[in-house]
Amino acid sequence: MRDASLSRALLYAVAFLLAFLYLIPLAVVLLNSLRTAEEIVQTSMIGWPRVWAFQNYTAAWADFCIAQTCSGIRPYMLNSALVTLPATLLSTLLGAVAGYAISLWRFKGDTWIFALVTLGVFLPEQMRLIPWTIVLRDVGLTNTLAGLVMIHTVQGLSFTTLFCRNYYIAIPADLMKAAKIDGAGFFRIFYRIVLPLSPPILIVTVIWQFTGIWNEFLYGVTFTTGTQQPVTAALIALSASVADVPQHGVQSAAVVIAALPTLLVYLFGGRYFVRGLTAGAVK
Amino acid sequence: MSHAAPSPARPLFAGLKRLPEFLVIWVPLLLSAGHVVVFTAWTTWISFTPSTLVPVDGWVGWRNYTNVLATRNWKIAFDNLLIFGAGFVILTALVGLLLAIIIDQRIRGENVLRSIFLYPMAVSFVVTGTVWSWLLNPGMGIQKLVNDWGWTSFRFDWLIDRDMAIWTIVIAGIWQSSGFAMALFLAGLRSVEADLIKAAQIDGAGPVRIYTRVILPTLWPIVIAVMVILLQFAIKTFDLVRALTGGGPGLATQLPALVVYDFMFQRGHLGRGSAAAVLMLLTLLGVLLPYGAWKYYQRRRDARA
Numbered sequence: 001m002r003d004a005s006l007s008r009a010l011l012y013a014v015a016f017l018l019a020f021l022y023l024i025p026l027a028v029v030l031l032n033s034l035r036t037a038e039e040i041v042q043t044s045m046i047g048w049p050r051v052w053a054f055q056n057y058t059a060a061w062a063d064f065c066i067a068q069t070c071s072g073i074r075p076y077m078l079n080s081a082l083v084t085l086p087a088t089l090l091s092t093l094l095g096a097v098a099g100y101a102i103s104l105w106r107f108k109g110d111t112w113i114f115a116l117v118t119l120g121v122f123l124p125e126q127m128r129l130i131p132w133t134i135v136l137r138d139v140g141l142t143n144t145l146a147g148l149v150m151i152h153t154v155q156g157l158s159f160t161t162l163f164c165r166n167y168y169i170a171i172p173a174d175l176m177k178a179a180k181i182d183g184a185g186f187f188r189i190f191y192r193i194v195l196p197l198s199p200p201i202l203i204v205t206v207i208w209q210f211t212g213i214w215n216e217f218l219y220g221v222t223f224t225t226g227t228q229q230p231v232t233a234a235l236i237a238l239s240a241s242v243a244d245v246p247q248h249g250v251q252s253a254a255v256v257i258a259a260l261p262t263l264l265v266y267l268f269g270g271r272y273f274v275r276g277l278t279a280g281a282v283k
Numbered sequence: 284m285s286h287a288a289p290s291p292a293r294p295l296f297a298g299l300k301r302l303p304e305f306l307v308i309w310v311p312l313l314l315s316a317g318h319v320v321v322f323t324a325w326t327t328w329i330s331f332t333p334s335t336l337v338p339v340d341g342w343v344g345w346r347n348y349t350n351v352l353a354t355r356n357w358k359i360a361f362d363n364l365l366i367f368g369a370g371f372v373i374l375t376a377l378v379g380l381l382l383a384i385i386i387d388q389r390i391r392g393e394n395v396l397r398s399i400f401l402y403p404m405a406v407s408f409v410v411t412g413t414v415w416s417w418l419l420n421p422g423m424g425i426q427k428l429v430n431d432w433g434w435t436s437f438r439f440d441w442l443i444d445r446d447m448a449i450w451t452i453v454i455a456g457i458w459q460s461s462g463f464a465m466a467l468f469l470a471g472l473r474s475v476e477a478d479l480i481k482a483a484q485i486d487g488a489g490p491v492r493i494y495t496r497v498i499l500p501t502l503w504p505i506v507i508a509v510m511v512i513l514l515q516f517a518i519k520t521f522d523l524v525r526a527l528t529g530g531g532p533g534l535a536t537q538l539p540a541l542v543v544y545d546f547m548f549q550r551g552h553l554g555r556g557s558a559a560a561v562l563m564l565l566t567l568l569g570v571l572l573p574y575g576a577w578k579y580y581q582r583r584r585d586a587r588a
Binding site for chain 1: 301303304307308310311312314315316318319320321322323325326329338381382385388390395396398399400401402403404405406407408409410411413414415416417418420423424425427428431458462466515518519521522525526540543544547548553556557559560561563564567571
């Protein structure tokens with residue numbers, strides 16, 4: 001019995017040590033966001049604030065200079081929101097309908113189409129950079145948020161269609177058959193039968209898309225410049241501009257602000273986030 | 284598998300009345316499937332043209348490929364990918380397995396611990412890279428802290444060490460992705476049949492033996508799936524390196540995804556950039572095709588059994 005309680009204690013020790021290690025980066029960036037630049041330079045990035053520099057947040061939000069623009073991180077946060085929200089909603093909605101069509105209305109060539117859609121999950125972004133550049137130019141959306149919305153919607157369809165299709169395929173065929181005998185059509189069955197069953201998968205899809213698009217960097221940095229950039233690209237531009245005069249307090253505050261939306265989503269929807277991860281991966 | 288069609292494949296668009304549903308089905312599907320096919324073909328085509336700043340027609344055969352493969356940049360990037368890929372995939376899977384086994388011991392605070400191990404997955408690689416670049420910077424991170432404590436000879440300067448810099452990417456990558464591996468392993472551990480474990484316990488097997496002999500052998504399909512997904516991450520890694528090291532010092536943390544970007548948008552050589560992108564895709568297929576074939580074979584065998 002002594003052995004068992006000893007190994008139990010060891011287990012807890014290892015678990016809490018690991019938890020501590022995983023929390024260090026978060027703790028460091030939170031603490032630094034409240035320390036002055038001078039204090040960080042004098043000591044190190046890791047330490048307890050001597051004076052609480054709350055002004056870091058106002059500076060990071062509203063008047064710190066990124067590249068040539070001195071308006072803080074606010075416009076870039078707005079850009080990210082204006083790209084992420086419409087692209088998330090559009091790709092989820094279209095993906096739900098497409099997943100529904102492909103799983104419950106078998107039609108000629110559906111397996112081929114589905115295979116191609118799934119391939120979109122794996123195709124590296126690098127294979128799409130030049131085509132997207134040309135498409136954006138031809139439709140007149142170069143360096144616009146609308147352009148990014150379009151890109152993320154089309155690409156997001158791969159994930160959302162896959163998620164929804166894998167979920168809807170479990171809807172019993174008899175239910176569909178009965179609805180069809182009653183004379184219900186494509187849209188009616190979707191509204192009356194499929195949509196009411198959908199909240200779990202739609203939450204997973206929305207969380208997955210929101211996190212993915214908010215955190216995306218390569219397209220943001222390639223297709224937009226200056227004040228049109230999303231916040232991930234702005235963070236990189238910010239670290240380039242503080243390289244000369246270290247401003248790690250303000251920079252940390254900017255990092256916290258930029259990470260906050262997805263962290264909040266994770267905090268409140270963590271269960272669904274995990275379900276999305278496992279659903280997307282194990283299939 | 285998928286169920287049979289309720290009514291045998293009747294055409295979807297019988298008349299104008301069904302136009303809205305026709306549009307709603309085919310527009311997203313064709314956009315989604317079509318852009319994969321068209322963009323892949325397009326980039327592949329550009330990789331055979333003499334395109335520099337703008338795409339142009341023409342045919343240069345394999346010249347862009349031989350050029351890219353001969354550059355020091357690509358060779359180093361590919362060697363780095365081998366080190367990073369192996370280190371990141373194996374260590375992330377091991378750490379993830381450890382975390383999953385710990386959580387699986389019915390410990391208190393399981394939910395809190397699981398959330399802590401998984402939260403890095405919710406932040407962007409840009410944030411991860413930025414924060415780790417501070418922690419690993421010898422002038423202001425962990426080394427500085429330990430030096431200030433009085434251990435002045437302590438060195439942890441992998442970030443500026445050409446031989447070790449690639450391992451800083453591995454560290455940040457493990458921190459970000461091991462919770463993901465944990466979540467998948469945990470799902471696998473929890474689905475091991477209780478009867479199997481009970482039978483082993485009756486036979487007098489201890490907890491370690493139960494893990495190594497009973498549970499882990501049933502877990503290996505998930506282990507392979509996790510490793511394939513992680514390897515896929517590794518091949519596509521771009522943001523993390525941009526934020527953590529920018530590819531440096533020198534070319535020490537250059538990876539193929541950065542080389543593609545460099546050719547396309549910094550050196551203005553779209554042909555070579557496309558060739559490098561196609562090489563990336565081929566590397567990816569080198570991982571995914573064998574895995575897909577294995578899954579297919581397994582499914583067929585299961586169906587027959």
